[in-house]
Amino acid sequence: MPEAITLAVRPDLPSADVQRSLASWLRADDRLRDGVTTTPPTDETSTDGTDVLRVAIGDAGTVMVLVQAVASWLTHRREDVTVQLVLPGGSSAELDVRRARDMDQVTALIAAAVRAVAPE
Template sequence: MPEMITLSVHPDLPSADARRSLASWLRAEDRLRDGVASTPAGETSTDGTDPLRVAVDGAGAAMVLVQAIAGWLVHRREDVTVRLARPDGWTADVDIRQARDMDQVTALIEAAVRAVTPEKERLP
């Protein structure tokens, strides 16, 4: 069963341009296309943003997700942060400075892969 990851963009631009742009960027990835969804109308996160939801079905899709977010951030002009969150409280942030630092992107990919890979499938 796919893990549902919630993505929120901070600060979100008026009219949610950043969120729509990120959704479009993620849908361009074959492994993510069918799993990207907007939040149902009237539902917002605890911080007031209008998040995206992405279904991630394992380590490979988690790597694609984080790499796609980093690629999107590198092409942004304004300072934004993307927060990834799972229903169990796990969160990770990536911002423009991190997206340009491959060591930080690699560390985030590893954390995201561990977060969405079931315990029994993880390598030691």
């Protein structure tokens, strides 16, 4: 069974719609579609009681596809959001994104966060 990265999204104004939006965006990518599931939050991913997303990862290529998809989704958002990434080993990072418009900068930010918490 592949490991999974957990994503929790907290908008400035609480709404489950932001979770559904990200889930739909990720499922639109053929390489991620079957690996995206929702699950109740745990102590580590607790936000406002809204379900979190789990994305199955099989290799570094899948992680980069996920990073690019999340960055693209963030650049299309109109509100400010915080994305929490929790890696399989329990390491986590939070990205506080304020109306992102530059996909390259957002991609680099997410990739750096994943590298910072990824096991060696």
